[in-house]
Amino acid sequence: MAKISAVEKNKRRRKMVNRYADRRAALKAIIMDKNRPIEERFKAQLQLASLPRNSSKTRIRNRCDVTGRPRGYYRKLRMSRIALRELGNSGLIPGLVKSSW
Incomplete structure (x- = not known):
């Protein structure tokens, strides 16, 4: 079992990514647009940073x-592979069969 703090930190990161996704995409579009002036692209790069x-x-x-x-x-x-094996061995994952040869 992982530390609860690490799992919660990752959840907070996921929320923050969703919150800033539109803003980041708009700034990246400005930065990658070669037709815009270099000053405007540089300003967008500073805002992204x-x-x-x-x-x-x-x-x-x-x-x-x-x-x-x-x-x-x-x-x-x-x-994870370990959770998959445990749940598969106890028959909780449909269609998963333990291999043997």
């Missing part, structure tokens, strides 16, 4: 929804 760091999508860490574990994460199932 002044936004909170945790509002960037790359700051979010994929964590298991069951345990909060940050490593061994399956995106499709949104859980």
Whole structure:
């Protein structure tokens, strides 16, 4: 089980990313537009840099929804390999069969 503080910090980051998504997208569009004057693009770049760091999508860490574990994460199932194995062995994941050969 992961530290509750780490899981909560990640939740706060997700909320902040959603809150600033439109603003960041607009500023990035201005920065990438080569037809705009360089002064306007530079001003937009400074505004983007002044936004909170945790509002960037790359700051979010994929964590298991069951345990909060940050490593061994399956995106499709949104859980770690360990939680997947435990739930699969107890028959709680439909269609998952333990392999044997």
